[in-house]
Amino acid sequence: MVASSWRDGLTRIADAPAVLAGIYFITLVAALPLATAIGFDINEHLGSSLTANEVADSVNYDWWQEFASQGGFLTLTSTFTPSIVGFATTLDSISSLLDKRPIVPAIAFALGFYMFVWVFLQGGILDRYARGRRIGAYGFFAASGIFFLRVPGDLLDAGN
Amino acid sequence: MRWTFGLCAIAMALLLSTTLHGSQRFDQPAPGARSPRNANYEIDVRLEPRDRTLHGRERIRWRNISANPTGELQFHLYWNAWRNAESTWLRERRLGGNSTTPRPDAWGWSDIKALRVTQDRNYDLGSSVRFIAPDDGNTADRTVAAVSLPQPVPPNGTVDIDIEWSAKIPRPFARTGYIDDYYFFGQWFPKIGVLEDDGWNTHQFHSGTEFYSDYGVYDVRMTVPRGYVVGASGREVTVSDSSNGTAIHHFHGEDIHDFAWTTSPQFIVLTRMFTHPTLPQVQMRLLLRPEHAGQEARHFDAAVATLRYYGEWFGPYPYGNITIVDPAFQSGSGGMEYPTLFTAGTRWIAPARVLSPESVTVHEAGHQWWYGLVGSNEFEHAWMDEGINQFSEARVDEVAFGTRNFLARRYFGGFIPWVFRDIAVKRQVDEGLAGYRAQAESDAQATPSFRYWPSTGGNITYFKTALWLHTLEKWLGWPTLQRAMSTYFDAWKFRHPEPAEFFQQLNQTAGRDLTPFFDEVYRGSDTFDYGVQTLTSTPAGTGHFRTTVVVRRFGEATFPVDVLTIFSDGSKKTERWDGIERRAIYRYDTKVRARSVQVDPNRVLMLDVNYTNNSRTLQSRASEASLKWSLKWMAWLQDVLLTYAWLV
Numbered sequence: 001m002v003a004s005s006w007r008d009g010l011t012r013i014a015d016a017p018a019v020l021a022g023i024y025f026i027t028l029v030a031a032l033p034l035a036t037a038i039g040f041d042i043n044e045h046l047g048s049s050l051t052a053n054e055v056a057d058s059v060n061y062d063w064w065q066e067f068a069s070q071g072g073f074l075t076l077t078s079t080f081t082p083s084i085v086g087f088a089t090t091l092d093s094i095s096s097l098l099d100k101r102p103i104v105p106a107i108a109f110a111l112g113f114y115m116f117v118w119v120f121l122q123g124g125i126l127d128r129y130a131r132g133r134r135i136g137a138y139g140f141f142a143a144s145g146i147f148f149l150r151v152p153g154d155l156l157d158a159g160n
Numbered sequence: 161m162r163w164t165f166g167l168c169a170i171a172m173a174l175l176l177s178t179t180l181h182g183s184q185r186f187d188q189p190a191p192g193a194r195s196p197r198n199a200n201y202e203i204d205v206r207l208e209p210r211d212r213t214l215h216g217r218e219r220i221r222w223r224n225i226s227a228n229p230t231g232e233l234q235f236h237l238y239w240n241a242w243r244n245a246e247s248t249w250l251r252e253r254r255l256g257g258n259s260t261t262p263r264p265d266a267w268g269w270s271d272i273k274a275l276r277v278t279q280d281r282n283y284d285l286g287s288s289v290r291f292i293a294p295d296d297g298n299t300a301d302r303t304v305a306a307v308s309l310p311q312p313v314p315p316n317g318t319v320d321i322d323i324e325w326s327a328k329i330p331r332p333f334a335r336t337g338y339i340d341d342y343y344f345f346g347q348w349f350p351k352i353g354v355l356e357d358d359g360w361n362t363h364q365f366h367s368g369t370e371f372y373s374d375y376g377v378y379d380v381r382m383t384v385p386r387g388y389v390v391g392a393s394g395r396e397v398t399v400s401d402s403s404n405g406t407a408i409h410h411f412h413g414e415d416i417h418d419f420a421w422t423t424s425p426q427f428i429v430l431t432r433m434f435t436h437p438t439l440p441q442v443q444m445r446l447l448l449r450p451e452h453a454g455q456e457a458r459h460f461d462a463a464v465a466t467l468r469y470y471g472e473w474f475g476p477y478p479y480g481n482i483t484i485v486d487p488a489f490q491s492g493s494g495g496m497e498y499p500t501l502f503t504a505g506t507r508w509i510a511p512a513r514v515l516s517p518e519s520v521t522v523h524e525a526g527h528q529w530w531y532g533l534v535g536s537n538e539f540e541h542a543w544m545d546e547g548i549n550q551f552s553e554a555r556v557d558e559v560a561f562g563t564r565n566f567l568a569r570r571y572f573g574g575f576i577p578w579v580f581r582d583i584a585v586k587r588q589v590d591e592g593l594a595g596y597r598a599q600a601e602s603d604a605q606a607t608p609s610f611r612y613w614p615s616t617g618g619n620i621t622y623f624k625t626a627l628w629l630h631t632l633e634k635w636l637g638w639p640t641l642q643r644a645m646s647t648y649f650d651a652w653k654f655r656h657p658e659p660a661e662f663f664q665q666l667n668q669t670a671g672r673d674l675t676p677f678f679d680e681v682y683r684g685s686d687t688f689d690y691g692v693q694t695l696t697s698t699p700a701g702t703g704h705f706r707t708t709v710v711v712r713r714f715g716e717a718t719f720p721v722d723v724l725t726i727f728s729d730g731s732k733k734t735e736r737w738d739g740i741e742r743r744a745i746y747r748y749d750t751k752v753r754a755r756s757v758q759v760d761p762n763r764v765l766m767l768d769v770n771y772t773n774n775s776r777t778l779q780s781r782a783s784e785a786s787l788k789w790s791l792k793w794m795a796w797l798q799d800v801l802l803t804y805a806w807l808v
Contacts, residue, residue, distance in 0.1 A: 027798040034797060039790030046782040048695070050756055050775035056785035061567060061583045065594040066772055080789075083569055084796035088578045092796070093803035095571035110797065111804055118805040 012129045019125055026121075030114040034106055038076050045070060059085070076106055123147020182356050182537060182658045185227035186316055194478065195375035195415040195654035198223035199352055206383040206406075207423065212265075212338055214327040214345070220352055221320050222313075225374070227357040229312040233277075233321065234292070234362040235305045236373075238347035241365040242330045243269040246300035248293070249334070252367035256614030268330025268337065272305065272350060278320040279311050295364045295610060303365040304353070323350050332492035334367075335503065341388075342424040342488035346498060347371065349419070354537075354656070363539040366610040368617040370538035370545075371418065375654055378419040382409045389429055391447045391483045392421035393501045413479075415654060416499035417535050422485050426450055432460045439471040446484045452506055455517065459484050459504055462521035465560035470529050470552060473642050474649040477528055484521065495520045497527030507570075511579050514568040515561055519590065522560075523553040533653040541659055542609035542617070547625020548645075548662075554590035554626055565590075588766055591630055592623030597769045600624070604685040606659070627766040628681040631719075634764040636670050644669035680717045681767065689715035690739065690759045691773030697754035707754040709746040713739055715769065724761040728752045754778065 013020065045067050046052035054060045061082070068080050083092035096103075103111065124144035128135050135143070190197040205216035224230055241249035242262065250262075275286045291302045313319050327348065330337040336346040353362025354374055361372065378394055386407045390396070394413025401407050413419060427447040434442040444463050448456055463484055467477055483501040487493040494505025502524035506517035526549045530536075536544035557565060567583040570576065595618070602616035605624060609617060633641045648657070648665040663678050680686065693710040700706035711723050723735040723744070729752045737744045737759075748754070756777035760768065768774065 023802075024798075027801050028794075030801055031794045031797040035790045035794030038793050039786045042789055043782050043786035045772060046780075046785055047773065048776045048778070048780040048782065049772050050758065050777050051772045052780050052782035052785045053777065056781040056788060059580075059582050061589065062586065062593075063772055065589075066597070066770060069594060069597050079796075080793060081569075082567060082580050082583060084793050085580065088569060088580070089796045089799045090803075091571045091576065091578055092569070093800045094807070095576075096800070097804060097807055099571075099573055107797065107800065111801060114801040115805060 009129075012132055015132065016128055019128055022121075023125075026117050027114065030110045030117075034076060034110055038080065041070070041077055042067065075104055079104055079107060119151060120144055120148045123150075182358075182361065182540075182656060184225045184354075184356055184656065186223075186225035187655050189654065193415060196223070196225050197376050197415065198225045199374035199376040199417070201349070201376060201378045201380070201419065203349055203378070203380040203419075204383075205349070205380070207343065207385075209341070209385060212329045214329060214348065215325075216327070216349060217322070217324050218349055219320060219322050221318060221376075222352055223318045224313045224315055224355060226355045227315055228359075229314045229317075230355055230360070231309050231312040232360070233307050233309060233319075234353040234360045235272075235307075235323075236347070236351045236353060236362065236365070236371075237270045237272070237303055237305055238334075238351075238365045238371075239268045239270040239327055239330065239336070240302035242267050242333045243302055244300055246298070247303065248296055248298050248301045248364045249303070249367045251298070252614045256367060262333075263331065266331040266333070266337075268328050268333065269302075270325055270327040270348075270350065272323060272325050274322070274324040275307060276322045277307075277309060278322070279309070279313075283310050285309075293364055294360075294362065295366070298364070301364050304362050305350070321352070325350055332490075334365075335493040335496040337492070339488055339491045341426065342422075342491055344420070344422045344485070344487065344491060344493040344503065346420045346493075346496065347418075348421075351418075356656075361537065361539075363610055366539070366614075368612055368614045369542055369610045372535075372537040372539050372656070373417045375415055375417045375535065378411070378413045378416060380411050380413075380419055380421070382411070382421060382423070383407070384409065384423045385425075388423045388425050389427040389447060390421060390423045391427070391445065391485050391501060393419040393483075393499045395481050395500075413500060415478075416532070418499050420498035420501055422447065422487075422493075422501075422503075424488065426488075427486075428453060430456050430460075432464075434464050434467045436468055436471065439467065439476045440478065440480065442467055442477055442479070443481045444484065445481065446486070448486045449488060451489070451508055452486055452510075455486075455506055455510060458506075458510070458517055459486070459521055462504075462518040462561075463525050465518075465556055466522045466525035466528075469556045469559060470526055473552070473555075474529050474646050475533075475653065478533070479528075482525065482528065484525075486517075495524060497524045497531055499532045500528070502527065507574070507577070509575070509577055511568060511577050513564045513566045513579050513581065514577065515557055515565045515585070516568075518561055519553065519557055522556045523549060526553050526556070529649065534649055535654065535656050537656060537658075539610050540608040542621045543605055543625040544657070544659065544662065546621045547623075548629065550591065550622040550626040551629040554587050554630075557590050558587045587630065588627070591626035591766070592619065593627060593766065595619040596623040596627055596767070600687045600767075600769055601685045604683060605681065606683045624681065624767070628677075630766045631681075631764060632666070632674075632677075634762065634766070640670055641666075677719070680719070684717065686716035687769050688717045688719055688765055688767045689713070689770050689773070690719075690721050690765070690768060691770065692757050692759060692776040693743065695754065695757045695776040695778065697778060700749065703751055704749055705751070705753045707748040707750060709748075709754075709757045710743055711737065711746075711757075711759050712743050713741070714773070717767075719765050719767075721760040721765060722762065723757065723759055725757045726755050728755045 051063050070077050124140040127143035187196050200221040203218040241247045277283045285307050289305050292306045293301045383406050390409040392411040394411040397410045397412050430446045432444045479500050485503045487503045496503045504517050504521040530549040531545040565585040567580045568577045599616040599619040603612045603620050644666045693712040697707040718739045720738050725733045758775040
């Protein structure tokens with residue numbers, strides 16, 4: 001039962017690659033400005049050093065710690081930890097949420113933006129997956145709008 | 161030149177011998193003993209698990225080994241640090257950023273019920289005990305008690321002090337207390353202060369510092385519920401059952417300056433013998449928590465590495481036994497040293513490629529040398545044990561376990577580790593370069609440790625010392641530094657050295673005056689930061705290139721460094737820069753273009769807070785590197801966004 005539901009869900013997702021691409025695009029829009037900022041910070045910190053050559057090829061934890069201590073744009077560099085590498089990324093993201101770790105303000109801003117867009121779009125996404133067929137941009141955003149307006153009321157009801 | 165330095169050193173030594181704060185005129189070993197044995201304790205103590213209390217009686221036989229008579233005795237009552245919220249310990253903890261209010265059952269205290277002194281006759285002085293606060297005048301602090309004597313105790317005179325006391329065991333503070341049926345007792349008995357030639361050195365209990373006491377013989381009987389395992393300083397002599405369901409564990413330790421113990425019915429007791437061709441045998445006793453069964457080899461191997469390398473480098477461990485305590489989860493008692501006993505600390509999941517529990521075991525076992533045997537004043541010069549030991553531990557970590565020391569991060573409340581197999585931990589990471597960098601200017605090391613800013617002292621005490629000793633190792637060479645440290649160890653074991661003695665030994669063994677270096681790292685709080693300001697290499701006539709190198713001192717502290725320029729044909733030019741001026745300029749006319757320049761290419765100066773700016777190349781790949789890592793970071797951020805959106 002669970003497995004078949006799981007398979008059905010995956011099939012519906014696979015049938016709608018545009019939704020996945022859209023979600024990825026939105027995360028990109030939210031993350032790219034900050035990634036660009038941290039990229040500038042990295043570039044500036046490395047300068048013309050020999051360390052830059054090492055860092056281009058491998059992990060240099062010494063440099064990593066030095067860079068993370070710099071502050072940089074909106075203290076983003078403090079998030080530049082080994083947790084950005086490989087599966088640690090996933091562990092870190094979930095653990096950060098469950099352990100209620102504080103979030104750097106710039107990340108919180110990006111998160112707020114993304115969450116707003118996500119809450120708006122989730123009605124359209126669910127509608128698209130539920131129908132299992134193309135619903136077009138108009139249908140998608142109409143469903144998004146309807147559900148988006150319902151969400152605050154539903155949340156209030158849940159709270160009561 | 162050499163004889164001039166020798167004369168200066170002798171003059172300085174003579175000067176120091178007359179002006180040193182902290183010396184004790186009669187600190188020679190007692191006949192047939194290793195130490196002066198001037199603070200000897202016979203203690204009977206009973207644990208009452210039902211109301212979490214201790215009830216004890218002790219006799220202190222104390223000898224005045226200072227140059228002057230004293231008409232007063234001073235005692236530490238450390239557990240009173242948790243008697244009220246206005247104790248100096250709790251005030252400082254709040255200053256350090258921890259404003260958690262202790263839960264109602266967490267408080268602890270220590271009450272003297274009776275105090276008698278035997279001089280020409282027996283005097284009851286219980287009613288004249290008063291509390292003093294020599295460090296900050298805090299009248300709410302009751303961690304130091306004083307009592308005036310009917311007659312002064314002359315130099316080398318002895319007095320017997322009988323004390324009865326009761327204590328409420330705290331939930332864990334400062335690594336002491338209880339959690340469920342696990343108890344750890346550190347600084348648990350009324351303990352006499354240290355009388356130096358210039359008076360009592362009895363500091364209040366501070367949140368950021370540790371302890372200081374004289375050597376002696378401890379003969380201690382601990383009554384605990386039958387079936388409880390006991391681990392303690394010294395060696396177990398007997399265990400005898402009492403009629404009321406309790407057992408008395410008798411331990412005896414000689415030439416030690418403190419006594420700690422632990423008890424729990426859950427410990428698994430394991431033993432192993434340390435043997436070595438030239439060092440004395442040591443029986444290792446491990447009290448392991450059941451949930452960590454299977455990790456015994458890792459604890460023992462780390463203890464063996466410590467006994468071996470510290471023994472070979474500094475001097476032999478003389479006691480013949482050592483107890484390793486694996487503390488209970490959330491007991492807060494892990495990672496602490498006491499004479500012949502220490503607490504380690506591990507996790508349920510402990511990956512083999514990560515040095516936990518090894519590094520904490522090496523560190524705390526290492527304190528048997530730097531704290532236990534060389535008894536520096538931790539209140540005032542915490543770096544002399546924590547810092548020297550951090551350096552020594554990092555060295556053992558590298559030599560004994562370097563091939564399997566990888567970085568790990570812990571997630572989900574610390575339960576789930578993730579090992580980064582492409583990030584091998586270098587020694588400077590173990591030596592805390594990142595921590596030092598963050599707070600390099602917070603305090604000068606010469607500031608008495610108990611006056612450090614509470615939350616920053618650790619980085620200056622542990623890491624700055626480890627880094628400047630590592631710098632000395634690279635500068636003078638390990639054989640020289642090792643010889644200096646072993647000579648210092650041998651001269652000051654079972655005594656209380658001051659910083660000047662350590663510096664003097666380093667100067668003497670190195671055969672040079674290192675005072676300017678000590679001025680920077682010990683007396684000052686300036687940072688070291690050397691770097692390259694400019695590298696140009698341009699054509700200058702037929703077939704020649706003019707290379708100009710400008711190196712710069714960005715920090716205020718100074719140190720001599722090499723400047724290495726490498727040319728495109730692989731040839732090298734090395735300059736020795738004294739590092740005093742703000743800049744130095746080097747010009748080369750060569751047939752080939754320069755490729756790169758490095759200040760301090762061998763990284764001798766481990767305290768340089770920004771090593772990235774130490775080099776410059778004409779073929780930089782910074783853009784490539786920044787693109788690579790900013791993309792990885794972006795993927796991480798996208799993951800964060802998706803996770804929060806999915807779970808919220």
